[in-house]
Amino acid sequence: MKARARTPLISPSGALRAGILAASLLLGCSRAESKTEAGGASEDLATLELRYQGNNGTVVPAELADDLGYLAPLRLKFVGSTVSGPASIQAVVTGDTDFGGAFNGAVIKLVLANAQIVSVVGYYGVDAKRWGGFYVLNESPIKSARDLVDKKIAMNTLGAHSEFMVKEFLARGKLTSEEVKQVMLVAIPPVNAEQTLRQRQVDMASLGDIYRDRAIESGGIRPLFSDHELFGEFTAGSYVMTKSFISKHPKAARKLVEAVGRAIEWSRTTPREEVIARMTAIIAKRGRNENASVIKYWKSYGVVGDHGKLTDRDFQLWIDFMIRDGSLKPGQLKARDLYTNALNSFAK
Numbered sequence: 652m653k654a655r656a657r658t659p660l661i662s663p664s665g666a667l668r669a670g671i672l673a674a675s676l677l678l679g680c681s682r683a684e685s686k687t688e689a690g691g692a693s694e695d696l697a698t699l700e701l702r703y704q705g706n707n708g709t710v711v712p713a714e715l716a717d718d719l720g721y722l723a724p725l726r727l728k729f730v731g732s733t734v735s736g737p738a739s740i741q742a743v744v745t746g747d748t749d750f751g752g753a754f755n756g757a758v759i760k761l762v763l764a765n766a767q768i769v770s771v772v773g774y775y776g777v778d779a780k781r782w783g784g785f786y787v788l789n790e791s792p793i794k795s796a797r798d799l800v801d802k803k804i805a806m807n808t809l810g811a812h813s814e815f816m817v818k819e820f821l822a823r824g825k826l827t828s829e830e831v832k833q834v835m836l837v838a839i840p841p842v843n844a845e846q847t848l849r850q851r852q853v854d855m856a857s858l859g860d861i862y863r864d865r866a867i868e869s870g871g872i873r874p875l876f877s878d879h880e881l882f883g884e885f886t887a888g889s890y891v892m893t894k895s896f897i898s899k900h901p902k903a904a905r906k907l908v909e910a911v912g913r914a915i916e917w918s919r920t921t922p923r924e925e926v927i928a929r930m931t932a933i934i935a936k937r938g939r940n941e942n943a944s945v946i947k948y949w950k951s952y953g954v955v956g957d958h959g960k961l962t963d964r965d966f967q968l969w970i971d972f973m974i975r976d977g978s979l980k981p982g983q984l985k986a987r988d989l990y991t992n993a994l995n996s997f998a999k
Contacts, residue, residue, distance in 0.1 A: 694902040697724035701907060702748045704733045707941045708842065709861070710930040711752070712774045712952060712959075713890070713907065716914035718933050725906050729937075734840050735808035737761070740891050743768060750907060752890045754812035755989075756969035762989060763979070769897070770889035770966075770990035772908045772959035772998075774915075774952070777887055781953035782879035783813065783859040785820070786848065786872045793854060793875060796824025802854035805839040805847050812887055813857040815972065816878045822975070823881075842942075848872065864948040886955045886965045889990065897994070908994040912958030916997075923950065960998030961990040 705711055710718075717727045733739050736753030737760075743751040744766045752774045753761075761768060777783070785804070787793045793802065799821065806813035814836060821831050839847050841859060845866040848856040855875060858866050866872055878887070890911065897904045918926050927949055934943040956962060966986040973979035992998045 694900060696903055696906060699900070699903050700726045700728040701750060701903070702728045702730050703750055704731050704739050704742060704748060705729055706734065707732045707939070708934070708943055708945055709949075710933050710946070712911045712914050712918075712954075713750070714933060714937075715918065715930070716907075716910035718929065719914055719917060721910035721913045722906065725903060725910075729939075732939075736811045736888060737808060740766075740768065743891055743893060749896060750890050750892050752888055754815070754888045755886075755966050756815050756972070757811045758889060758891060759966065759969055759973065759979075759984065759989065760810065763984065767894045768891045769894055770891050770961055771897075771904065771994050772890050772911050773886035773888070773954040773956050773961055773965065774890050774911060774959065775888045776885055776953035776955050777878050777882065778884045778951055778953045778955065779879070780951035781860045782863075782877050783816070783857055784863050784874045784877040785813075785817070785855055786858050786863070786866065786874050787855045788848065788851070789871055789873050791854065791873075796821050796826060797830070799855065800826070800830050800833045801835075803835045803837050803852075805837050805844045805853040805856040807841045807844075807857065807859075808838050809836055812878070815969065816857075816876075816881060818976070819881055819972065820876050842945075845869075845872075860950065860953075861945040861948040864950075865945055882968065884953075884955050885968065886959075886961065887953070889959075889961060889965070901994075905994045905996075908959070909997055912960075912995055912997045915952055915954050915959050916957070918952055956998065958995060958997035960992055960995060963987060966990065 703713060705714060713727060716722050730748060737757045739751035740753040740758060740761055742748040744761065755770065758768070758770055793799060804817060817834070817836070818831070821834065837853055839853070841862050844856040844858055845862060847853050849871070892904055927946055930946050930949060931943055934941060934946065963986040966989045970979060970984055970986060974981055
């Protein structure tokens with residue numbers, strides 16, 4: 652049998668490493684004269700557009716905040732869709748967007764590459780309602796971490812949330828570094844992950860909340876593990892901005908952070924059916940030719956902190972992991988230096 656090409660499970664992944672390098676090179680030449688930055692010291696919020704990337708078929712907290720009127724007079728400007736957190740925050744560094752969101756481990760990696768960004772508010776996480784599972788077909792022989800050697804795992808992007816979870820699961824399974832290198836990771840858009848698994852193009856797939864519940868409803872799959880089982884409840888990802896943007900536009904930055912925090916609390920305290928109806932309407936009226944069928948499975952954003960408040964633990968989990976992984980030296984980075992709650996007056 653012809654040997655399959657293997658994608659080593661290392662951190663950072665080749666794709667993320669290339670992105671970090673590109674972001675680092677572009678740090679000194681970000682688009683300082685963007686339309687957003689034209690607001691100047693006067694901070695006329697009514698003239699500002701905050702550029703961002705969204706996700707097909709879903710509603711991110713900033714979009715919900717905008718629809719609820721919490722952002723006014725600020726306006727959002729959609730510049731494209733992404734399924735990659737690392738790519739989203741790299742776009743912030745290069746000046747293509749004004750804010751972006753990613754798994755906190757990916758934020759750490761970009762900061763290590765000297766990116767002048769800071770996390771300002773949590774935007775997704777893991778709780779009893781919203782969690783990501785790693786699924787195999789019912790008839791699959793895979794029962795343990797060791798069974799994943801020489802197998803393919805589908806996930807939305809490399810170097811982010813799902814890769815960290817797989818690596819943690821393998822570490823707890825006592826796999827050697829050589830065995831870990833034989834586990835193959837494949838980047839597949841979330842909307843296609845279930846199909847890829849059922850067609851046996853991969854051996855296991857990462858299925859997050861709404862995609863997970865749709866797949867479970869169809870039957871024929873079983874979980875091997877989940878991020879909730881590994882770490883319990885935690886805020887997994889945060890929105891970031893550049894330090895220069897915050898310095899130039901402190902009122903706009905605060906407005907966005909507080910609006911996102913309010914939207915998260917609205918989604919937490921509003922009946923689920925009403926939240927889903929609102930999200931469905933948002934998708935319909937923005938006219939991006941997307942499929943909103945998975946929105947009916949939405950349950951939570953999973954953010955643990957009140958109004959998106961960030962804590963040391965949200966980052967220390969991944970700092971500790973990267974130290975064990977060998978990609979970070981002890982004392983090289985402090986969790987408290989990676990985020991701020993200063994823009995979030997609700998996070999008290």
